[in-house]
Amino acid sequence: MSILDIEVREKAFGSTIVLHDIKLSLDNGEAAVLLGPSGCGKSTLLRIAAGLDKRFSGKVSVQAGLDGASSSPPIAFVFQEPRLMPWLTVAQNIGYADGRRFDGARVNRLIDDVGLSGHADTLPKALSGGMAQRVAIARALYTEPRILLLDEPFSAVDAFTRMKLQDLVLKLVEQRGISFLLVTHDIDEALYLGDRIYMMGARDGGIQQDLSVDLARPRDRRAARLAELKSDVL
Numbered sequence: 001m002s003i004l005d006i007e008v009r010e011k012a013f014g015s016t017i018v019l020h021d022i023k024l025s026l027d028n029g030e031a032a033v034l035l036g037p038s039g040c041g042k043s044t045l046l047r048i049a050a051g052l053d054k055r056f057s058g059k060v061s062v063q064a065g066l067d068g069a070s071s072s073p074p075i076a077f078v079f080q081e082p083r084l085m086p087w088l089t090v091a092q093n094i095g096y097a098d099g100r101r102f103d104g105a106r107v108n109r110l111i112d113d114v115g116l117s118g119h120a121d122t123l124p125k126a127l128s129g130g131m132a133q134r135v136a137i138a139r140a141l142y143t144e145p146r147i148l149l150l151d152e153p154f155s156a157v158d159a160f161t162r163m164k165l166q167d168l169v170l171k172l173v174e175q176r177g178i179s180f181l182l183v184t185h186d187i188d189e190a191l192y193l194g195d196r197i198y199m200m201g202a203r204d205g206g207i208q209q210d211l212s213v214d215l216a217r218p219r220d221r222r223a224a225r226l227a228e229l230k231s232d233v234l
């Protein structure tokens with residue numbers, strides 16, 4: 001069952017058409033990846049999906065969180081850069097995320113869950129890039145979303161930190177039953193994280209989705225993804 005459907009007939013900045021004829025959906029529990037080169041319109045599309053940009057022709061429908069069981073917003077966003085408030089501690093950055101009540105116990109659980117135990121009172125300037133992105137992930141999860149949108153969340157950290165953060169996100173969303181749509185220009189990352197991969201590329205002078213790949217979830221994810229990449233995609 002799909003919980004997020006995005007249809008963009010056209011999105012332009014001024015007279016430049018950036019996206020056209022795009023249709024994608026996110027199923028319940030699905031890990032979807034939007035893969036494409038820099039400048040192809042991935043961030044633009046993700047902002048549209050999040051409802052942050054409404055100036056396009058088409059429509060976005062969200063089915064998640066509309067069952068009345070929860071008052072939390074169904075969608076949370078993780079940006080490429082952590083965007084922490086520099087004057088707030090780690091705990092405050094997480095717990096003031098959605099303007100609702102600060103729940104200290106929930107914040108502390110999340111701090112542990114993202115591997116930042118002992119850093120509740122640390123200020124952002126004392127954090128490494130990878131640690132700051134862990135805070136951003138915790139801040140997104142604090143709002144208890146059904147859907148997580150991530151825009152190149154690991155591209156500013158080193159390869160080893162990236163692998164740790166990829167596995168952390170996979171674990172956290174699986175535990176919570178969160179569906180995600182992640183944007184990346186990294187093919188290995190797309191294959192590792194995605195059950196479904198939407199490829200974007202330039203065509204006809206515009207940008208459109210030109211391939212989607214459905215992959216079954218194997219036990220050894222990274223190995224299976226790379227094997228399938230070699231045999232099926234390339």
Ligand code: ADP
Nearest residue numbers: 013014018036037038039040041042043044045
């Ligand atoms: P990606 O995230 O895939 O690198 P973007 O969605 O950021 O690509 O950008 C797609 C295209 O739209 C680029 O050519 C970029 O220059 C242009 N663009 C993005 N945002 C704006 C904006 N606010 N105003 C004008 N052009 C923009």
Ligand code: MG
Nearest residue numbers: 042043044152
């Ligand atoms: Mg981008």
